[in-house]
Amino acid sequence: MFLSKKTKYEKIRDSERVHTSTYSLRYFHERVPKHEMREEGMPADAAYQLGHDELNLDGNPSLNVASFVTTWMEPGARKIIDENLHKNFIDHDEYPQTSEVQNRVVNMLSRLYNSPSDKVSVGTSTVGSSEAVMLGLLAHKWTWKKRQEAKGKPTDKPNLVMGADVHVVWEKFAKYFDVEPRIVPMEVDRFVLTAEKVAKNIDENTICVGAVAGTTFTGQSDPIKEINELLVKVKKDKGWDIPIHIDGASGGFVVPFVHPDLEWDFRLEQVKSINVSGHKYGLVYPGIGWLVFRDEADLPEDLIFDVNYLGGDMPTFTLNFSKGSGMVLAQYYNFLRLGRSGYRAIMTNILDNARYLAERLQATGKFGLLNASKVLPIVTVKLEDTSKFTVFELSAKLRETGWIVPAYTLPANAQSISVLRIVAKENFSRDMADLLYKDIVNACEALGQGKGHKVVKLIKDKRKLGHGHEHSHIAC
Numbered sequence: 001m002f003l004s005k006k007t008k009y010e011k012i013r014d015s016e017r018v019h020t021s022t023y024s025l026r027y028f029h030e031r032v033p034k035h036e037m038r039e040e041g042m043p044a045d046a047a048y049q050l051g052h053d054e055l056n057l058d059g060n061p062s063l064n065v066a067s068f069v070t071t072w073m074e075p076g077a078r079k080i081i082d083e084n085l086h087k088n089f090i091d092h093d094e095y096p097q098t099s100e101v102q103n104r105v106v107n108m109l110s111r112l113y114n115s116p117s118d119k120v121s122v123g124t125s126t127v128g129s130s131e132a133v134m135l136g137l138l139a140h141k142w143t144w145k146k147r148q149e150a151k152g153k154p155t156d157k158p159n160l161v162m163g164a165d166v167h168v169v170w171e172k173f174a175k176y177f178d179v180e181p182r183i184v185p186m187e188v189d190r191f192v193l194t195a196e197k198v199a200k201n202i203d204e205n206t207i208c209v210g211a212v213a214g215t216t217f218t219g220q221s222d223p224i225k226e227i228n229e230l231l232v233k234v235k236k237d238k239g240w241d242i243p244i245h246i247d248g249a250s251g252g253f254v255v256p257f258v259h260p261d262l263e264w265d266f267r268l269e270q271v272k273s274i275n276v277s278g279h280k281y282g283l284v285y286p287g288i289g290w291l292v293f294r295d296e297a298d299l300p301e302d303l304i305f306d307v308n309y310l311g312g313d314m315p316t317f318t319l320n321f322s323k324g325s326g327m328v329l330a331q332y333y334n335f336l337r338l339g340r341s342g343y344r345a346i347m348t349n350i351l352d353n354a355r356y357l358a359e360r361l362q363a364t365g366k367f368g369l370l371n372a373s374k375v376l377p378i379v380t381v382k383l384e385d386t387s388k389f390t391v392f393e394l395s396a397k398l399r400e401t402g403w404i405v406p407a408y409t410l411p412a413n414a415q416s417i418s419v420l421r422i423v424a425k426e427n428f429s430r431d432m433a434d435l436l437y438k439d440i441v442n443a444c445e446a447l448g449q450g451k452g453h454k455v456v457k458l459i460k461d462k463r464k465l466g467h468g469h470e471h472s473h474i475a476c
């Protein structure tokens with residue numbers, strides 16, 4: 001992950017140690033080390049040219065169909081971001097209007113998620129969904145602990161019930177905050193959670209049930225309504241008031257616009273908190289996420305810290321402290337600019353283009369589509385015939401045409417299935433779908449004739465996606 005053992009550093013090749021300039025040769029000739037800070041600086045245009053040239057070696061974000069994260073914003077949004085780069089978001093007393101904007105966005109989201117009109121929703125901006133998930137689960141852990149203490153019951157064995165379709169942040173939370181993860185495995189014909197499996201895993205030490213609206217693996221959704229019905233019944237029968245936290249990182253900006261009748265949000269009684277990534281289908285650059293609680297009572301006051309040393313009294317509920325204001329303001333810009341109809345039009349278009357590609361791939365007879373439910377605009381396919389080549393080889397072959405399309409193995413007990421995943425974003429046009437389709441078909445043809453490179457090792461690399469899934473599987 002990071003360099004560098006200093007001793008080894010002395011031994012590495014010259015080209016690893018110093019820059020070999022390209023265009024920046026126009027500005028300087030001296031040797032510029034890569035891993036140690038020079039005594040002397042350099043002119044601004046030289047530093048710019050050097051950094052700029054190096055970053056050209058990154059992949060092309062427009063051809064990156066691996067990631068959900070926004071790669072383009074309007075000039076107006078960039079202007080707002082640029083004008084506010086120098087404001088530390090956490091200085092609420094100094095920048096009260098920026099805080100006010102955050103609160104408005106939280107209110108807009110709570111309404112978008114149908115929070116009950118007789119409750120006061122609260123929430124916060126975060127760096128992304130990962131921080132938001134951790135904060136949401138912390139709140140539920142705290143509430144559970146207080147309730148157990150009040151009953152004179154032990155508080156040393158909290159657990160968290162979720163499916164193997166969760167993002168790695170859920171397992172991170174369990175590990176970092178010492179909560180037993182109870183992960184319901186997938187099956188070869190089921191890639192989401194079921195209410196029945198939840199029923200088998202909950203008990204009075206369950207701090208929360210996690211459900212995903214749009215999983216990173218297949219883009220499907222957990223059966224949130226059924227899980228809610230189960231937990232409402234459990235509350236009545238056994239007195240266990242188990243909240244649901246919805247991970248709407250990707251789905252939170254798609255479902256409300258294209259599937260408004262799907263009940264996945266605060267319309268369901270046990271759904272107490274929802275997170276969403278502003279930098280995914282919220283259409284804002286990274287990093288911005290949001291966490292919304294159904295009711296202020298769902299966020300324990302103990303977890304809110306008041307800080308007074310920046311002037312005024314400032315309540316904070318975050319894991320980190322300082323961060324930029326730009327993306328909070330950019331989210332507000334998008335809400336003003338697009339309105340609900342703008343988001344609806346964009347999401348509908350993205351979904352249509354994803355479906356178009358899915359249908360074309362299916363029509364070849366070579367691919368099986370895993371996410372027929374189409375909650376998210378992603379295309380997850382497996383190869384029907386793996387005797388000649390695998391999705392890993394196909395993914396590597398597609399790199400030759402510039403496409404970054406990840407291949408990965410599903411978590412247990414569906415690990416016999418390997419898939420290729422294409423995430424459609426706003427920039428994914430029909431032309432682009434056609435081009436990608438053509439390149440996939442050509443790549444399959446070449447691989448079928450033995451013109452690929454063997455990438456057996458890549459199978460191990462599925463964690464490059466950032467969705468490492470070392471699940472500890474539990475019986476259920």
Ligand SMILES: *Cc1c(COP(=O)(O)O)cnc(C)c1O
Nearest residue numbers: 128129130167216247249250277
């Ligand atoms: C992307 C994603 C996350 C992590 O979100 P970040 O905003 O990248 O921190 C969590 N859960 C799901 C379902 C996701 O798709």
